[in-house]
Amino acid sequence: MARRSLVTVLVAAIAGSLLIAPGAGAQDVAPPEDHCRDQCHDILPPGQNGNATFAELVSHMLLGTRPKHSDDQLGKYGSLAGGYEELTTGTIREFFNDHSFGVKPEDVERTYQPRADVTVVRDKTAGVPHVYGETRSGTTFGAGYTTAEDKLFLMDALRHAGRGEVTPFAGGAPANRELEQSFFSVAPYTEQELQDQIDRVAAQGERGRIALQDAQSYVDGINAYIQQAHRGRYFPGEYVATGHVDPVTNQGTIAPFELTDLVVLASLVGAQFGGGGGGEVQNAVARMSLHERFGPERGEQIWAAFRAENDPEAISTIHDGRSFPYGNTPANPTGVAMPDPGSVREQQLVFDPTGSAAEPDEPPSRRVVDPQDPLRGMFDDGVLPADMAERRGMSNALVVSGEHTESGNPVAVFGPQTGYFSPQLLTLQELQGPGISSKGASFAGLSFYTLLGRGQDYSWSATTASQDMIDTYAVELCSPDGGPVTTESNSYLFRGECLPMQTIERRNAWEPNLGDDTPEGSYRLVSFRTRYGPVTHRATVDGKPVAYTTARSTFLHEVDSIIGFQQFNDPSAVRSARDFQHAAHDINYTFNWFYADSRDTAYFNSGANVVRRPDVDPSMPIVSDPAHDWPGWDPETNTATYQTFDQHPNSLNQDYYISWNNKQAPGTAGDRAEKNAVQRGDLLDRRVREQIESGDDFSRAELVRAMADAGVTDLRAERVLPDLLRVVGEPDERTKPLVDELRAWLDDGGKRVETEPGSKRYAHAEAIELLDAWWPLLVRGQFEPAVGAPAYRAMTSMMQINESPSGWQNGEPGLHVGQGHQGSSFQFGWYGPVSKDLRAVLGENVPGGFGAPLCGGGDPAACRQMLLDTLAQAAEVPSEETYPGDDDCDPGDQWCADAIVHNEVGGIQQDPTTWQNRPTYQQVVEFPERR
Template structure:
């Protein structure tokens, strides 16, 4: 492992290499703080939990974060260690390279050459994330080949063992050609990958590891994990088409399609967005001749895996950012508070590096697939973060079977045989699947009683690694403005909302290799796979949602659609709602700005931290319920008191905090909402959807209950439906069909009161008291635990978990 020695800041300042003290003195940031709750360490031994403790300490402050708290509960993100000494030096076998660790174990790299910086990044990856690297390198191949039924992140978190076949290795290696085809930049990335791999293998050799040396394919595989986990959208057309078939069978073709289009919220003139302007993408054709409607209840998945590992990590639609421009900042410079929510893993999926080498000057979160590049963090005079965009980059096709076989299909007039893909083994058992020209076969269904195969096509397949073109530009000085940032972000095929801040501008861009579909294809339904309805190219960068600044001076995003006109993917029915989690952030920003309408880093952080423990139903749904039920007789004094307590809960902040640490959420409103909301939502939608409520819940959850991220929820449906019911004129975002009470206010009110009354009776029985003021929800059930290895248990919070930055620049 090498010799370690303590190094003083004075000695470093006098050293031959650029010293941390000098780097900090030149830092143009006015404030640069960050926190990575998973920390820098690879094993759960003290002080591995140092950053998690700080992260957890911010939660109870709610909306009262002070400037001093930013120093206490975040650590430095200065270029250089700042005040986070004393420093310890790693012995490394690379000439002209020094790695200096601060008190949080963050490595500060100082190299005389570009290559030395990349070598050091590989060394750090192997040293700080050895367990993660070994788990991800093979399991990640499942993401590259789109193995049906397997999630690479679940394999990793569940400590499963996928072993790739020669066929899988050959497909993985295609990423090399994708880089070569990208020209000089792609070839430069390839050289960096080779150097990075040398750094990893140097550490493996020095530490006496028995693990096989790393290769390019290992880097490609870990990059594909990021793509599958966070960088795709779509690919759920079969289940959605099956749901439509059921609606049309019950309600008729016309009404069934209207209900389907309501619930999918493809586009919405009042959707919650982050940038100004419209960016049209996708359309619903009147006559979708390029689609196939399968028979109700006919879709079945067919996975060859003998045993699918338990689901231990949900895909996360959970990252947020709050940015204000210089005109609305107390410093006169733009401010950003933001980061990705990627779950709570230990060892962490990301780790931190402060990198200083010729051509590389950055600090922030990085990970194993980034060869000396920053993932999320800062350069010398700008910072960046991202949220998952969920763009529609995966389509499912209905393949017409032929030749009297389940493994033959018709494409462009020919009857073809499916190919068998031998993927390797999962936990020692063989794993294989069938493929068509479109991709892996995910299942079978029937159309008018005849079998069809369901295959999947992903636009970024065999191109995942091109994502590194973006990160290379972020790291090597090519990004120096919002416009150059847009050009860099357009390089990645993965679908993210990327955000930029410097001393003058705030900006955002939605990336992804977004297919242009034939006008006869509804993007939310199965496409006919006969070859006549293939993609017609990809959306050019200038038509991607993007913006510099905003009319109201803010860019705020919590995985909502970035701009209007941009159609939601079939898997993203909550992306374009008229209400969304974003409302908590904007609501808090509005009430926390100063008398001049401006914000400081502390007040923006307060808005984020309040939203992290608020319940979106308290902020958006309670006022709507109060309006609906106003003046109507409650079925009992208890039911009326329950409504009054919900209103009081919202007035008190609508949070789910347990400040007295007795194990219960402090306000009874949380208990009332948790018990009542599922039935309220079901009763509101039941007049039209009663037989299919459970199926709808499987497509778009009634509510993503904490400790979930509150991303999805029928509170969106209720908002549009009940506002229309209470309005005297037609609203721009009104649904095609009235749901609650079938559009009659009396029956609607009655159904909501019935749900509230029933919840009160259950709470009385469960909690042993008829007094609603004594009812409490269990706060311990919402606590956050790390996986697959334990770290600490933290109070519920809904905030960035990969890295969170609080930053602004003086120049």
Template sequence: MRARFLGAPRPRRPWHASRTRRLRLPALALTAALLAAAPGTAALAAAPAPRAATGDYCGGQCNDILPAGENGNATLADIIGNRLFGTRPAHTDDQLGPYSALAAGYPGLTNAQLGNFFDDASFGVPAAQVASTVSPRPDVTIVRDKATGVPHITGTTRYGTEYGAGYAAAQDRLWVMDLFRHVGRGQLSGFAGGAAANRQLEQSFWQAAPYTEAELQQQIDAISGQGDRARQALSDAQAYIDGINQYITQSYNGRYFPGEYDLTGHINAITNAGSIAPFKLTDLVALASVIGALFGSGGGGELASAQVKLAAEAQYGPQLGDQVWSSLREANDPEAVSTLHDGQSFPYALPPSDPQGVAMPDAGSVVPEPLIYDATGSATSATTKATGVLPGNLLTAKHGMSNALVVSGKYTDSGHPVAVFGPQTGYFAPQLLMLEELQGPGISARGAAFAGLSFYVELGRGQDYAWSATSAGQDITDTYAVPLCTTDGSPVTLSANSYLWHGQCTPFDKLAQQDAWAPTTADSTAAGSYSLVMYRSNYGLVSARGTVGGKPVAFTSLRSTYRHEADSIIGFQMLNDPGLVHDPASFQQATQNINYTFNWFYADSSHTAYYNSGNNPVRAPGVDAGLPVQAQPAYEWQGFNPATNTAQYTPPAQHPQSVDQDYYVSWNNKQAADYGAAGFGDGSVHRANLLDARVKALISGGGKVTRSSLTQAMESAALTDLRAEDVLPELLQVIRSAPLTDPKLNTVVQQLENWRAAGGQRRETSAGSHAYADADAIRVLDAWWPLLAQGVFQPGLGTNLFGALTGALQINESPSGGQTGPVNGGPASANESIPHKGSSFQYGWWSYLDKDLRSVLGSPVAGALAQPYCGGGKLAACRTVLLTTLQQAAAQSPAQVYPGDGDCSAGDQWCADTIIQRPLGGVTDNKTTWQNRPTYQQVVEFPSHR
């Protein structure tokens, strides 16, 4: 039942033009009725005065920001006001302007000016800045500040502290929390409507982490047996749930709950009939499963890698083809930028010289596993007119995430470390993350946490230290080729639903979820239903079927964190405990208890530190983690127990880690030497090079790093086109290797040269101009890149290998997301079109072009491609390819390069790049200029320590 209010509004269409069945009263009458039921704070205990903050060693030098704003709840009256008059509730978007303004304001940035672009992240709220104070229980106080509305939660008991955290979370993110607990159960459409995007999202999640309700409970039960700290974590979580549920009851009775419940028909807008289901502990596991699948997993691309290998061997023959595949894979590329650069080596998941147990699929035999069964009504349609409440590709698309810049005190003006870091969790309205401060027995932290999991601060600062994370993505997921069989002795086909487990024919577990949705208006979607079905073996979830050596197999995905997404609760608890974390060693101890694949960064007044977390399975000797594996005992993870999905994991000492390296940078790049890449793309050019070059220049230039100069380095990288900085110089060098006689083409080349000389950035001519400087050069490169990749590589790779390689690594990831692939018969999958997402340049063929062009130019290349491609390795022929494709690109009009969408007109270059806070509810936010930076970000420097 899920009308358009939950998605982006159609241009110029007034809110009241929609015909949602629950809202048929005239808009003005309805508005008046709703305004009469104004939000209140009924049943709250008398609030004590706010207490002064204690234990804050940051000295006013901690800042952070989280666009669009802290407030993520809007009543129906608020939503009506937003639709009719463009108004928004307080603190809905007040962090969006400063965040966006850094793009224009960073060049002359000083420490004194940081407060113009970041919020004060000090503990506590000065008395003059208190906006509100409430106590949902006598033992907890929630103070909100005037500037941002962030909840500062202080409890006299631990239960009260966590209860207040839950109450504040529901105040700020109740609707989003409800959405994601339904996503985590494969029930989003039944809750929010059968729009195609809703169905796509719940389907992709059900493929990644299908659980029965009993299995969600099993994760809780397993944690309870892990000691006192684990039991305390569950007690904290229950207190948090209790606080959420109190807010649900009070907001329902007082009619100040989120208006999306009215708009989706869960509550009648006039009679108040309906309900909001209370939360329970298993909801938190469902939420954690979504977050783990989004940001804390890695690997699983073995079938795509195998397809590249098969195509390479078909193109070049077995021996040379294997060399080509290996060079394209770049599993341990010597030119890849690494977070650790001090000579340490951490061997893990490297390709063995003599792979054992490889299960290569027969060419053309692989078919994806069906997921949808018994579809009825609108479930039989691939599309609907309704806008989904969440992006359909939220889980399946490759989303770039998070960066970190941390500099040792040896290189700073104060002698104390400086850090600028944060996660990139996407741009939504409201955000997936929320801000909070927690102060209570055994808890002292301020920062961000995912909505519905904010009983601990997950990324932020403690009393005298700060921490953050980037997604690491190391390989913790393997693909097994499981022989199919039949229990009745009938012929084995691909449709068989039993498999061989240690010689015994065993039926797959069938995990089914029924989802059904009611009809809405003609503007949305008709009624429908379907069953989502996943089959599970002891070797993991069935993702595809095919043949190996002519015999039917199921290809399964085995992830080490499956059925263990809730385990990380202990590590996050430790990070919030001032009695535990006080130096690099204790920080690393805490992050060791997080089983998600993250790179963790730390800074206090004297030290910096890094640790790579994750349950890294110990594989059998000779197994190649980058290819499918035979499902036999000899090739299982060591110590593997399918009943609990546990195995032997690499010990902490074998995880990349460091203390007090001169500097650390991370942008989802390679962690350390010999730490094998989980997929394709960790080569000589990576967007982390943008950070590495700038920080290296800061510490080697004789000056001293400050909070502002490190922020400038981050923002300079955030506005730079990676292709322009690290590949365009070689392209221009090839082109200029001979005189250019075509005057029109020479003008185009000069525009590219001028742009590169000016820094290769995508910046407005002036703040708010909505037009880029060097606009023509930017347009040409956007059009050129996919044509260039096809022109350079397809002749040598051949059509099949070229297509297979795009399945393993997309060609392009420009800010606009509008260049959908080569135009001359190339595969549509060559570019992933996700417009307006901000994060860019993580996934692409940057390294392939870089290495190939340097080879053509005669420059040294470590880890070169196994074959030359551009012009067959001949400079003159390569130059011809570049000029031909450049001419094609230059001939494309702005409307062809930027085709337009529901948010932007065709040809509007700035708008094509612009960041849009994707609506998760009824209130929308304004577009902002493109930046490639974290969504939540801290700028910190501690002058003292406990």
């Protein structure tokens, strides 16, 4: 797009912003009876509105103003970290919004009709759309229209990201390139494959037919808004900044949405939050390195302890004595396809780079706005954060049965932890129409149903489960003409035939956007696919060239879950906890689902859990032959035999449930090693369990306080620091002041909280910094001398050693993969291995441990000395190295390094807020009655 003067751009944009959006003279509407009786609350920062005209974007950059309802939930949300200890049932609304059905007359901000058969009421509090359809089609049309009103540019960016086409849409910034590569590598679909998924759902009986109609009406609503907003010039200003629409002539294109775009968005969400497995190649390399160091027997013992497949000390959501075996390593596995040492390399994805694409990428950083040119930098560091595709944590849930509450009705505090974005990836809504009655949150672009929220007399939520439903198969490479075969060969053996790999390509080219200095460039993205799935690595196995490919049970089935979500929203389909569980069983993503009504609580672990052959080890790469394929597997449709309802972890009315991405149930193996003896779910479990054991019943406020207290606690301090201090014992003279600092912090709860709300300085700041600097030193000192540098590196590649609020330290002080800023912390880390090994050093019998201690070569005195030495070293690490700073924080600024910073998907920035480890969207519910 040619540059115009800022004045010209502003005049055109302001003129457009003065035009009025459609809708007036709507009829009065009434929601159905609400059985929560003002006892349901929720919150979603920063605010509901994510659209801003170009004039509003410029005003924001110049004056700091923000569009209405774009940040009005952030203050409430952020204040809980400093105010939860005083929270009462009467003050919940100081931290949460009303989650009741309907809008009180005095709280109505705007009423309008996008179409004759649907009325929308926006509330004053948060600008949430309450959609009332006379017809079912009108209801879902209204959902599409209002979501586009609030999140159109976000939805547009995400549909391009899911296709691996961000750079043509938003420019060639390194962050955009990394993002499109990440998603394209996971779900490289052709347009025909996207359409095929729609056709398959439509063929799933009456509910499938209705789902297709609902989705089409939703798309119609989105497109109606696009047409009206483009014509009226009140569309999101990012379309001007990215050159899609001329600010003066209004010429340009905002492409309409299609049903296939919804499939793309579903695949993006599923890849981000609803998968599990796929790390088998990394597992194999780490396991082999331990075998090479220690020999098969001792190496396997250390590997099993680190892998923590079924750690007897791991906290499980189900704790009623039942076991749900899934994904475990058999005693004598066959068909394991271990790579030859040193032969593994990642599959190339990028080809033929030109222009800026050929330049070495700098690590993506957040943009800095030039005050002399407020448009400069709006998109030059990427419209979406590059790390989005890496995050899988989704949490948390606390549900207490009526047997242990003051009212006798169940209480729940739960929600998804989806990261912090501006605008938020989730959108709020109420939907009322024939066969639909719900209120809550959905991912923008998938909001024709409420995905997480409440019905008339029940509520539900989810956390990411990550059981292993992705396997890695080694396919032997071949040559169709009988020529030489190498790891570069692009044909493979499948059931006796030498087949060419399917290649899916994206040819991406870009030009600089308005205010963007990124030079033009281009490249090809190429995904190589076999019948099993996309190729991720090349290697040799016993000297033969192979390609490692990922077989994912949800591949080609991204939208099958629509049936389950449809039932969640249907009051006739969910009349009991058991009804809810069966609806959850229709969802093929790996989620932990939680439910509460006035009498019952429930839990169900969903996912397309493939049934494997009894001699297959799902944690390792597998040879590709019929004897080791999934039973019943059809490569044409990627369908197989799956676990039955009763085989999935499920429970009704357990005394309490907690989930923070921890182990689902005894016997259910996690996809990675983080579900071990020390995991962040411990923080929730201890607080709920101890109060129940004391006989003290819960109120809504008490359950919120338990969640919030865990959410400001450093897991390492509460669960591992006591073991560290026991091994240290009486410190020497040089470390005594340091140990005293740590003990004082531990005695005060081991929390990362401000001295007072708004101070931007932590209480016990020195002790917190000391542990942040010490942890990577002590982990390396504890394990690397024992296992050797190659095995240590291999295991850190399999799982990082730390996930502190300030960043991901993986070996040395200051070695950060990136500053944190996402709230979610302590999901991944070597917390359990450190604890197990230290307790072994102390002479304790440690179930599932390493056997002989590794620290200090098994010598307690040497281990103690290592801890003292590394503690002294940590005290000398400069603050600027522990907290290296970024575009949001000065080096050494501890509070800022931890702080939650919203990633901008467009032009509106948000103020940072103090760290707390809690769901992004959160509900507090207690139903006193039911239908």
